[in-house]
Amino acid sequence: MPTTPATAANSSSNGAAEAIMLELVDENGTTIGTAEKLAAHQAPGQLHRAFSVFLFDEQGRLLLQRRALGKYHSPGVWSNTCCGHPYPGEAPFAAAARRTYEELGISPSLLAEAGTVRYNHPDPASGLVEQEFNHLFVGLVQAQLRPDPEEIGETAFVTADELAKRHDEAPFSAWFMTVLDAARPAIRELTGPSAGW
DSSP, X not given: OOOOHHHHHTSOSSSOOOOOEEEEEOTTSOEEEEEEHHHHHBTTOOOEEEEEEEEEOTTSOEEEEEEOTTOSSSTTOEEOSEEEOOOTTOOHHHHHHHHHHHHHSOXXXXXXXXXXXXXXXXXXXXXXXXXXXXXXXXXXXXXXXXOOTTTXXXXXXXXXXXXXXXXXXXXXXXXXXXXXXXXXXXXXXXXXXXGOO
């Protein structure tokens, strides 16, 4: 993965784990400071920059991931293809491409901006709060997946109908429907009307 000033500033040269910092923003998405990742998610939550990626195959099926059981936040639940937080100073598009590669071992063959959405979703299980200004991205995946088992427990490609059924039967992340609904116009433009999104 290419090194950018933001990723270099957030990498440890001696292999020691360093605090992951997030970009705090105001209601307009303007950067106003930084906070440590876990602290930003402690109730009532601090509004911070995030991203969500929705990748589709050539049949218009959405790539879902089930979060690894070892994740500190929302372990074992299904969610969109990839989500995360840009490092301070890192462009959301660059962060989305970086995390998609880190988590799934792929680079999207297409990745396009799909707007933003602001939400506040508490997670009853952990007590953590997602107060996020979320940048949305949609794209295509044509490469073989190589998921990182520390991040992802399982993946699945689903049609719109299959997603509706799975969503009724399995636990999903608290933010999933909010980001999916916000991204739907761009998803429909990408996949076409016959895909049913």
